[in-house]
Amino acid sequence: MIEPCTDVVCSFWSILNQGPMTLTITLHTLIILPMIWIYFDEKRKMEQGDIPNE
Amino acid sequence: MENKPSVWTSNRFWRRSATWVTGVSAVLLILLTVDSMSQMQMGTAKDIQNKVDKRIPSPLVINYKIDYQLSPKRGHEVPIIGGMDANGKSKYEEKEKFFGRDDYTEEEARALIHKGKLTIQAKNCMDCHTLLGNGAYYAPDLTKAWLDPAWNVIGQGYGGKEYAMAAFLQNPPAMAMHERKMPNLGITKDEAKAVVAYLKFMSAIDTNGFPRNFGKIKGAVNARK
Numbered sequence: 376m377i378e379p380c381t382d383v384v385c386s387f388w389s390i391l392n393q394g395p396m397t398l399t400i401t402l403h404t405l406i407i408l409p410m411i412w413i414y415f416d417e418k419r420k421m422e423q424g425d426i427p428n429e
Numbered sequence: 430m431e432n433k434p435s436v437w438t439s440n441r442f443w444r445r446s447a448t449w450v451t452g453v454s455a456v457l458l459i460l461l462t463v464d465s466m467s468q469m470q471m472g473t474a475k476d477i478q479n480k481v482d483k484r485i486p487s488p489l490v491i492n493y494k495i496d497y498q499l500s501p502k503r504g505h506e507v508p509i510i511g512g513m514d515a516n517g518k519s520k521y522e523e524k525e526k527f528f529g530r531d532d533y534t535e536e537e538a539r540a541l542i543h544k545g546k547l548t549i550q551a552k553n554c555m556d557c558h559t560l561l562g563n564g565a566y567y568a569p570d571l572t573k574a575w576l577d578p579a580w581n582v583i584g585q586g587y588g589g590k591e592y593a594m595a596a597f598l599q600n601p602p603a604m605a606m607h608e609r610k611m612p613n614l615g616i617t618k619d620e621a622k623a624v625v626a627y628l629k630f631m632s633a634i635d636t637n638g639f640p641r642n643f644g645k646i647k648g649a650v651n652a653r654k
Contacts, residue, residue: 381502381503381504383468383482383483383484383507383635384467384468384483384484386464386467386468387464388460388461388464402457405453405457406449406450406453406454409449409453410446410449410450413442413445413446413449414436414442417436417439417441417442417445418436421433421434421436421439422433426439426441
């Protein structure tokens with residue numbers, strides 16, 4: 376998935392952007408995974424009655 | 430059965446998610462901006478001495494021969510400054526006279542290119558032409574105009590393509606090459622020289638192969654026969 380950098384000035388971002396999907400998957404991981412974690416965390420708290428139902 | 434509240438309808442859940450998404454995106458944008466800034470910085474004379482390729486090279490490239498070759502590794506054409514070594518990289522050795530000189534100092538070259546840029550802005554070339562992706566497509570894309578082989582042919586009658594380009598800029602209708610004729614914009618001799626310097630400098634910028642298909646245009650560099 377990660378291909379060798381072919382950019383003029385190589386950086387973390389250019390490596391990430393080389394292979395198809397790499398940047399997309401990384402960014403989704405950074406945003407979707409925390410959201411899943413927040414979802415279950417909030418659900419647990421609600422079921423425990425820690426959060427009043429708005 | 431107890432009616433459990435759904436987390437999807439909880440304001441707190443959406444507030445927390447929005448904060449997370451905004452926060453992560455902001456950090457990413459800042460990191461990407463810092464990364465882009467370092468890549469957009471103009472190269473220096475030292476880079477040329479050390480034969481280091483920069484996306485935007487030092488103004489001193491106007492002293493060198495500039496070529497445009499297909500890079501099999503990157504899959505598009507890249508500027509080659511001062512000839513090519515065995516690995517297809519710039520060598521920074523082959524000089525080329527630009528208006529009779531190949532010893533412009535960094536200050537001189539920078540001043541010339543800057544004047545050219547100001548002239549291009551003052552004459553609003555982008556009204557018709559495209560520069561680095563900005564502008565209109567009424568007239569030819571100027572991003573790699575310096576590398577257009579047509580100038581090599583026309584330049585023979587002028588003692589060099591820079592002279593031909595400068596002569597054209599000063600009185601375009603007299604040297605019309607296309608159906609759509611460029612108007613006379615009152616560009617002076619000094620301004621024309623500066624514009625040509627700017628175009629030569631710009632042809633050395635690594636634009637990830639932009640404009641696309643430049644090499645495939647009939648008569649262009651590496652044109653498909």
